[in-house]
Amino acid sequence: MVLKKKQKRKIKEQQTTHLAEKGRKKVVRHNTAVNQEKHRPDWQPLTPDADGLVADRRIMPRDEHDRREANVAVVQQAFVADFDDGRWQDLADETPFLLGKVVEVSRGLCRAEVHGQVIVCDIRGTLIAEGSGFTNVVAVGDRVLVRPLSDERGLVEEVLPRRSGLARADSFYTHLKQIIAANVDQLLIVASWREPHIWFQLIDEYLIGAARNNLQATICVNKVDLAGSLAEVGTAVAPYIQLGHTLIYTSAVTGVGLAELRRYLWGKTTVLAGLSGVGKSSLLTAVEPTLDLRTQTISLKRQEGRHTTSQAIMLPFADKGYVVDTPGIRDMGLIGLDPDELITYYPDLVDVVGQCRFNNCTHAHEPGCAVKEAVAHGRIADWRHKNYVKLYQQLLEGS
Ligand SMILES: Nc1nc2c(ncn2[C@@H]2O[C@H](COP(=O)(O)OP(=O)(O)OP(=O)(O)O)[C@@H](O)[C@H]2O)c(=O)[nH]1
Ligand SMILES: [Mg+2]
Ligand SMILES: [Zn+2]
CATH class of the missing domain: 2.40.50.140 (Nucleic acid-binding proteins)
Structure with missing residues (x-):
């Protein structure tokens, strides 16, 4: 059959549109945060x-x-x-x-x-x-x-080449990272018991950030002077201890735990991360009065407009080691993470997920979910499960 010129043009147009669409789709797919994360080398x-x-x-x-x-x-x-x-x-x-x-x-x-x-x-x-x-x-x-x-x-x-570093994924170009501190040995996650109230979801996110940066992390719970007793704090953070994390309980006011914190910092380069107001600068000044971080922090704050949010400062610590004091970093752990990878950062949940009734269980609302059952029986902390579900949802929405 001989096609008329007009028909031929129409078919060509359709083909071109189809191809263009195919091409466009391909580019869009390639550019998703998940794919960028998959296709790039790891941060190890x-x-x-x-x-x-x-x-x-x-x-x-x-x-x-x-x-x-x-x-x-x-x-x-x-x-x-x-x-x-x-x-x-x-x-x-x-x-x-x-x-x-x-x-x-x-x-x-x-x-x-x-x-x-x-x-x-x-x-x-x-x-x-x-x-x-x-x-x-x-x-x-x-x-x-x-x-x-x-x-x-x-x-x-x-x-010069970097030995290690604490980096967070850029919130816009999620395949790129903003490096917060380079060549550090360890991360001290600082939380406060009260004022601000201890926030386990952020600690979870920092732990994920540390793991993705291949950095050893320790959790410091400060302001324990505001707790009824140390036992009360210990019970609340027990799930972290069970997972094998090290915890240091401190008070910059009463001096509790400062000797232990000093031992931890000595001879290493440590980056401190935690919400604003948890007492990072107070702790550093308390363990090493010569640091005088109050003034440092204030002078940085005064120039706030000129600094990025990742502004950090490195100071020598006790003639052996360095500390990096940072302002509160909110979004360190998760950007660019594949939602399905999140579970690998929850080893307490990984142990039971295989027993869920549905093999695509998201552990949020499905019947026969082994995670929910373990929570009901007290084998998994309620808040660990809640944090997982919340973060999973966040990752789904973001990808
Ligand atoms: N009760 C109590 N208050 C504390 C303790 N440590 C610090 N504070 C108070 O908490 C407030 C915040 O302390 P900072 O050391 O400035 O907190 P930061 O984490 O450095 O905050 P940013 O620099 O904004 O990130 C100050 O008013 C401190 O006096 C503590 O162990 N117990
Ligand atoms: Mg500070
Ligand atoms: Zn489940």
């Missing part, structure tokens, strides 16, 4: 391969990056677990620059400790975070190469 640290080719992606000037691209094996978005002060120093020694450690970041500027002295450094404008998997170029804790400009001023020429 990597170790060098036999040839020493590792995630040696430094943040460097654009042309320098292009020049090296051909020769360097690039693994993006990864931390290199075995970097230490010696290796960073070796890298710096190959250059005419000095090794610096970033202790505070502001827009286009940072403060870096160089040879034990903190100096203000500009950040070279051509440094790009593109391809590193992070949205920000420099973070607190970063090791950088500094070109000295004067006794008190320098220029950051390059950001």
